[in-house]
Amino acid sequence: MSIAVADKQTKLSQLRDGGQRSFIVVRIVRLWDSIIPPRNIFTGIDFLAVDDKGFAMHGTIPAELADDFHGLIKEGHVYRIQIFEVGPRGRKTHLAIPLEALLYFNVSTVIEPIPEGIDKYPSHYFRFASYDDVMARNEKLYYLTDVIGVLTAATDVKSVTLNNNRGTSDKREIFLTLQSGQKIKITVWDPKIVELDITSIILLGYKPVLAIGGISIRDNQAYKQINTCSGTKFLLEPNLPESFDVRKSIPDDGKPIELLSSADVDNLRDYTYPDAKENRVQDLLYMNAATIKGLKFKVKGKILRFQTKQGWYYNSCKDCTFGVKKEPSGYNCPRHGDTSPRMNLKVSFIIQDGSFKLQTVVFGNLAKKLTGIDISNLTVSERLNLDQIPAIANSIIGKEFEFILGVSDQGYGPGLNFKVFYFDPVEQEQDISFVEKDNGDGSSSKDLMPHIQTEISGSSHGQVEKEKGPSVDVVPNLQTEINVTPNSQAQIFAEGGTPNCTPSASLTDAPNELSHRGTRSRRHGDSLFLNFFPFGTLLDRGSFGPLFFCFPTSSKKINFK
DNA sequence: CCCCCCCC
Numbered sequence A: 001m002s003i004a005v006a007d008k009q010t011k012l013s014q015l016r017d018g019g020q021r022s023f024i025v026v027r028i029v030r031l032w033d034s035i036i037p038p039r040n041i042f043t044g045i046d047f048l049a050v051d052d053k054g055f056a057m058h059g060t061i062p063a064e065l066a067d068d069f070h071g072l073i074k075e076g077h078v079y080r081i082q083i084f085e086v087g088p089r090g091r092k093t094h095l096a097i098p099l100e101a102l103l104y105f106n107v108s109t110v111i112e113p114i115p116e117g118i119d120k121y122p123s124h125y126f127r128f129a130s131y132d133d134v135m136a137r138n139e140k141l142y143y144l145t146d147v148i149g150v151l152t153a154a155t156d157v158k159s160v161t162l163n164n165n166r167g168t169s170d171k172r173e174i175f176l177t178l179q180s181g182q183k184i185k186i187t188v189w190d191p192k193i194v195e196l197d198i199t200s201i202i203l204l205g206y207k208p209v210l211a212i213g214g215i216s217i218r219d220n221q222a223y224k225q226i227n228t229c230s231g232t233k234f235l236l237e238p239n240l241p242e243s244f245d246v247r248k249s250i251p252d253d254g255k256p257i258e259l260l261s262s263a264d265v266d267n268l269r270d271y272t273y274p275d276a277k278e279n280r281v282q283d284l285l286y287m288n289a290a291t292i293k294g295l296k297f298k299v300k301g302k303i304l305r306f307q308t309k310q311g312w313y314y315n316s317c318k319d320c321t322f323g324v325k326k327e328p329s330g331y332n333c334p335r336h337g338d339t340s341p342r343m344n345l346k347v348s349f350i351i352q353d354g355s356f357k358l359q360t361v362v363f364g365n366l367a368k369k370l371t372g373i374d375i376s377n378l379t380v381s382e383r384l385n386l387d388q389i390p391a392i393a394n395s396i397i398g399k400e401f402e403f404i405l406g407v408s409d410q411g412y413g414p415g416l417n418f419k420v421f422y423f424d425p426v427e428q429e430q431d432i433s434f435v436e437k438d439n440g441d442g443s444s445s446k447d448l449m450p451h452i453q454t455e456i457s458g459s460s461h462g463q464v465e466k467e468k469g470p471s472v473d474v475v476p477n478l479q480t481e482i483n484v485t486p487n488s489q490a491q492i493f494a495e496g497g498t499p500n501c502t503p504s505a506s507l508t509d510a511p512n513e514l515s516h517r518g519t520r521s522r523r524h525g526d527s528l529f530l531n532f533f534p535f536g537t538l539l540d541r542g543s544f545g546p547l548f549f550c551f552p553t554s555s556k557k558i559n560f561k
Numbered sequence B: 001c002c003c004c005c006c007c008c
Helices: A063-070 A131-136 A198-204 A241-249 A262-266 A281-285 A364-371 A380-384 A391-396 A444-448 A526-532 A535-539
Strands: A024-036 A041-050 A056-062 A078-087 A102-113 A145-155 A158-161 A168-177 A183-189 A209-220 A223-236 A258-260 A297-307 A313-317 A330-333 A337-339 A341-353 A356-363 A400-407 A418-425
Touching: A024 A056, A024 A223, A041 A063, A056 A063, A063 A102, A131 A145, A131 A223, A145 A183, A145 A198, A145 A241, A168 A262, A209 A241, A258 A262, A281 A297, A281 A341, A281 A356, A297 A356, A313 A330, A341 A364, A356 A364, A356 A400, A364 A391, A364 A418
Parallel strands: A056 A102, A145 A258, A183 A223, A356 A418
Antiparallel strands: A024 A041, A024 A078, A041 A056, A078 A102, A145 A168, A145 A209, A158 A168, A168 A183, A209 A223, A297 A341, A297 A400, A313 A341, A330 A337, A341 A356, A400 A418
């Protein structure tokens, strides 16, 4: 096979929009099938390419050409690429880096591996965001976010029912402590769940440093929803300067990652409402409901009494929490159509701090935890007694709690009504408290990092922000790659370990790597996980049991504050 | 084909 020789090489930073006459030489540092959830639509093969100047570009191989190039391009390898196009993408979203111009393969593109003399090509490219960066970002940003931190905890896998009859999707929450000491919760969606092999990570026996490239951040009302997407890449114990910074700030405590119950985490708003402002009951009374909509507040108060004039439960759809009423045709849910009703707790109560009082409402499972009311255990007469709350609830009268509150439009009548998003009993003796470090600027790593990309001047794509320098790993092949082959769960390679611990042993070598195109056929090994860790039994506890426990040996009480 | 829950 003979390949026409383009006359000259161009560096990525010099590329202009349009068809390219010259060739480029780049390392493919990330490579993924771009798949849009929840219907798993395959839009093409995307990649992140870096040249020997440390300049990065997002590239894409259109879906029609994917089969032609699939076997020719592998993550971690360096290629000479000739005859391609440069330009923006129609839908500007989920790009790996803040650069609007992409590399586009076309039917004439020629790609040749460069086997030697490739040490100058960085093995990784990250632009790690600080906690404050993460909190400032949302779906308006067209590019994805990279983070690095210590992986401290993970939940079991839970199936989520999507809106608008779009089926279900599996998720697992993981918790990352960033260098500043602040924690973020990241939702890992199927099929990324198998790429972060939690079983193997537990077996490490310590909490590892984890770099994550390409997560998307959304504002979901007041809290940050941080999701994986098809472009997300996990790197365990990466050989990066930032790894050392993170480890220096967050020393190894010698314990494996914690396993949390997804049900509990869904009610844990310390993570999902990190911006909740501390306030007194008194402060909230002077606020304007219209202007604080969506905001969350952290307040302390005692439970004065219940308000049961409008009952302590409502009837909801059996499959969701929409309220349903009896119609001539039966019960009808806007989401699930014909349904049957079930009782759902909706408990209104007054909290007091000094002489100031606040009307609040708490729903569902959170209400069950707060009040101790278990609807399935009630007698018929208790259920029928709409204006008298079951006696067990009275045990919390007079008790003090810290609440996460937000204005509710589901309250009782006009005026300020607050919905409870989370509560935590205020106890005399605190057991173990997580000590949050003050939030420094988290930028010490910046000084150690080469600023290659930002030093490039006269780039034709002036969009690269000066926010952070790139993190460039110039020592390839030393970091542990997470093995993504579904049936090799127990394999995690140690630093500098096995010979197949090379970038090429990553995503593209998994035999069924492309099998999820347009399908939902892939299953992960969750049943194995659940067999190992019987969450249901361990976590079936009273209202105020330990929030978390550490598998497998200890069952300590931890207050996340 | 176009980026997933978290409602009441």
